[in-house]
Structures are given as C-alpha cells and as structure tokens.
Amino acid sequence: MSLRSSITNAAKKLAGRAKEATGRATGDERLEAEGKRDQVKADLRQAAEKVRDAFRKH
Secondary structure, rough: OHHHHHHHHHHHHHHHHHHHHHHHHOOOOOHHHHHHHHHHHHHHHHHHHHHHHHHHOO
16 A cells, blocks of 8 residues: 555545544534545545555565
C-alpha cells in the first residue's frame, strides 16, 4: 500500500468519524449514517489495497 493512499484512507475515515459524531450530537440521523458509510468505504479501500499488495509480492 502506498503511503499516499494510506494517508488518504485514514483522512477519509477520520472525516467519517467526525461526521458521525456531529450527527449524533445534533440528532441528525442522516449525517450520522453518512459518517458511518464514509468509514466503511475507507475500510474497504484499505482492505483492497492490502489484497493488491499481497498479489504484487507473489
């Protein structure tokens, strides 16, 4: 996994956490759900990068 994509995924996950917390604090269920979705997307991207790296090594 490249450092750039790792940092990008971490930033997106952090932004998702912030959205989720803001939504929870304000009672905005839509924003909270959007934050959770952003976190899941970042996790999936990170997993895909790890799989690609594993295949590149072999």
